Amino acid sequence: MLSLNRTCFLSNSGINGSRTAVQRHGLPVAYVRMPCLLSTRARAAKSGDASVVMETALKEMQLGNGSPAAAEVGLDTTVGGGVKDVYGEDTATEDQLVTPWSVSVASGYNLLRDPHHNKGLAFNEKERDAHYLRGLLPPAIVSHELQVKKMMHNIRQYQVPLQKYMAMTDLQEMNERLFYKLLIDNVEELLPVVYTPTVGEACQKYGSIFRRPQGLFISLKEKGRILEVLKNWPERNIQVIVVTDGERILGLGDLGCQGMGIPVGKLSLYTALGGVRPSACLPVTIDVGTNNESLLNDEFYIGLRQRRATGQEYDELLHEFMSAVKQNYGEKVLIQFEDFANHNAFNLLEKYGTTHLVFNDDIQGTASVVLAGLIAAQKLVGGSLADHRFLFLGAGEAGTGIAELIALEISKQTSVPLDLARKNIWLVDSKGLIVSSRKDSLQHFKKPWAHEHEPIRDLVDAVKAIKPTVLIGTSGVGRTFTKEVIETMASLNEKPIILSLSNPTSQSECTAQEAYRWSEGRAIFASGSPFAPVDYEGKVFVPGQANNAYIFPGFGLGLIMSGAIRVHDDMLLAASEALAAEVSRENFKKGLIYPPFSNIRKISANIAARVAAKAYELGLATRLPQPDDLVKCAESCMYSPTYRNYR
Numbered sequence: 001m002l003s004l005n006r007t008c009f010l011s012n013s014g015i016n017g018s019r020t021a022v023q024r025h026g027l028p029v030a031y032v033r034m035p036c037l038l039s040t041r042a043r044a045a046k047s048g049d050a051s052v053v054m055e056t057a058l059k060e061m062q063l064g065n066g067s068p069a070a071a072e073v074g075l076d077t078t079v080g081g082g083v084k085d086v087y088g089e090d091t092a093t094e095d096q097l098v099t100p101w102s103v104s105v106a107s108g109y110n111l112l113r114d115p116h117h118n119k120g121l122a123f124n125e126k127e128r129d130a131h132y133l134r135g136l137l138p139p140a141i142v143s144h145e146l147q148v149k150k151m152m153h154n155i156r157q158y159q160v161p162l163q164k165y166m167a168m169t170d171l172q173e174m175n176e177r178l179f180y181k182l183l184i185d186n187v188e189e190l191l192p193v194v195y196t197p198t199v200g201e202a203c204q205k206y207g208s209i210f211r212r213p214q215g216l217f218i219s220l221k222e223k224g225r226i227l228e229v230l231k232n233w234p235e236r237n238i239q240v241i242v243v244t245d246g247e248r249i250l251g252l253g254d255l256g257c258q259g260m261g262i263p264v265g266k267l268s269l270y271t272a273l274g275g276v277r278p279s280a281c282l283p284v285t286i287d288v289g290t291n292n293e294s295l296l297n298d299e300f301y302i303g304l305r306q307r308r309a310t311g312q313e314y315d316e317l318l319h320e321f322m323s324a325v326k327q328n329y330g331e332k333v334l335i336q337f338e339d340f341a342n343h344n345a346f347n348l349l350e351k352y353g354t355t356h357l358v359f360n361d362d363i364q365g366t367a368s369v370v371l372a373g374l375i376a377a378q379k380l381v382g383g384s385l386a387d388h389r390f391l392f393l394g395a396g397e398a399g400t401g402i403a404e405l406i407a408l409e410i411s412k413q414t415s416v417p418l419d420l421a422r423k424n425i426w427l428v429d430s431k432g433l434i435v436s437s438r439k440d441s442l443q444h445f446k447k448p449w450a451h452e453h454e455p456i457r458d459l460v461d462a463v464k465a466i467k468p469t470v471l472i473g474t475s476g477v478g479r480t481f482t483k484e485v486i487e488t489m490a491s492l493n494e495k496p497i498i499l500s501l502s503n504p505t506s507q508s509e510c511t512a513q514e515a516y517r518w519s520e521g522r523a524i525f526a527s528g529s530p531f532a533p534v535d536y537e538g539k540v541f542v543p544g545q546a547n548n549a550y551i552f553p554g555f556g557l558g559l560i561m562s563g564a565i566r567v568h569d570d571m572l573l574a575a576s577e578a579l580a581a582e583v584s585r586e587n588f589k590k591g592l593i594y595p596p597f598s599n600i601r602k603i604s605a606n607i608a609a610r611v612a613a614k615a616y617e618l619g620l621a622t623r624l625p626q627p628d629d630l631v632k633c634a635e636s637c638m639y640s641p642t643y644r645n646y647r
């Protein structure tokens, strides 16, 4: 059993997990909640079926009930699964409630409606016989490749991006492996559909386009019962949770419960870009209400119709969630905070950073991706990071997160103290340049950036005064890099580095065309949401996409494969270096400071390997011994959407 489990970890069908383990035996297994006539283990033993015994052992391991079957696979149930679970029927006393879990083999009509196992017309003759599919499908048998071709053809027929998004969502709900193959094989075309910018519009209209729920909704109504709610999720072996409370969805503000599109989209990328099994991914939205009046008055709104809970009520719900996650899934589940407003984001990261494996994508992932771009850009402009002056428009999660990681890298490169390294980094917020005279009224995350300078209100005046070589937009406000701002940057620098990071496209500080035109084709430009190549005076400029999607999938994979228990800043630096190393000579020739997304799985494997290596070096890895070749290990861990053969 132990060797089977290890083989799964290194197989190309995903990091080890119950579904993978069973699928190796070629049986499409579905979890069903139903009254059990026999205990699952007894039934497994009776059936004599190795896959069912294995499944049962793993299920019991996940339930943490310390069963002999779990012991048989050599795993300590309390380390991986938190405290023992009173819902496990084999250990519950007579007066305790049990959850009647059962495992059944999916077949016939149900198999076609189970997105994890459905292959549609790709079921072969033998499978159609063995799984009672005769008559439920038309006679034609088509290949996975042909299915992809047809779906791409269909999706390209839609003119409206939101229709493409809905078609992709339907596919994900119908045939998961086809969805991921489509996304992986056509990543550059489909990323803007399942992710920014279209996911932003989808969240804004989530209520009216809502068909079937995706992810787990935890609202104030569930206070006191969050552990129970987690147990309603059909998968037991969760490795990554992306959670939002919907208060700062991209640059679109408070979208309340409709922010669910973000965790769902991010986790699709965890699988497609980083190779984490879909069944190990759990999207969560914490609904504490919304202050968005138009949503509160929208009859199609799907969330709680109340203003946001704050203070103790908010903190208690979040704390219950964090505790329940650790209790249910153990210490090594990665919790990625996404699109929280900054007044909660920094506190949550600090509060849970020492007790949980937490990562804030907007603060840390964005920092890592931007640092990678800046490291790569040195090949185009010469010199080192310490030679630059940086100016940010926007001093929130993304802005101060990036600023801090740049300072840390400069401090490490030059051995100057962190405080000194910060001196060449300036930030502007909605009230103007952050300067020492404002220090008392600043939020805590802005204080390190309050340098000595007279107050300046407007960005363009700040550019003239600070004379930055790098301008970074993290304001969430579109078209704030005006013609005058970019012309000033171009007058100060031969090759101004200009990053418009705000999402979606409508919130980008400038367009690619504006950056190239107003800088007379001299800007090194990248944006958070994609822009098409620009033709300026006969030359084609290809803008890069500075988006944390380059980092978090590989970063998460590195944490999972090393069994890391905490995130450390040095892992972010390692990820930046790994990403920067992926920019080829060809890319540089086009002015790119990021590699194309078409290579992203290879890039993610390299990022994962560097992050895992750092986890081992820092003593934060628990999956021992350390594999000799971490890149190979990462590649072999990655989920592949290839159809499995069923017997």
Ligand SMILES: NC(=O)C1=CN([C@@H]2O[C@H](COP(=O)(O)OP(=O)(O)OC[C@H]3O[C@@H](n4cnc5c(N)ncnc54)[C@H](OP(=O)(O)O)[C@@H]3O)[C@@H](O)[C@H]2O)C=CC1
Residues within 6 Å of the ligand: 248, 249, 250, 251, 252, 341, 342, 361, 362, 363, 366, 369, 393, 394, 395, 396, 397, 398, 399, 428, 429, 430, 431, 473, 474, 475, 476, 477, 480, 501, 502, 503, 504, 507, 527, 528, 529, 546, 547, 548, 549
């Ligand atoms: N490309 C990527 O990978 C990522 C992009 N982003 C994008 O970055 C943007 C900001 O996100 P985040 O940092 O989390 O948001 P925050 O709300 O934490 O920060 C926004 C900052 O912008 C400032 N600001 C708002 N309006 C203006 C204005 N008119 N002029 C100057 N400053 C202004 C705010 O000022 P004040 O503090 O005074 O209110 C605040 O400092 C979003 O659009 C998001 O989509 C975020 C993460 C990753």
Ligand SMILES: CC(=O)C(=O)O
Residues within 6 Å of the ligand: 196, 249, 250, 251, 339, 361, 362, 502, 503, 528, 547, 548, 549
């Ligand atoms: C990309 C991202 O995480 C954001 O815009 O919030």
Ligand SMILES: [Mg+2]
Residues within 6 Å of the ligand: 250, 338, 339, 361, 362
């Ligand atoms: Mg985000």
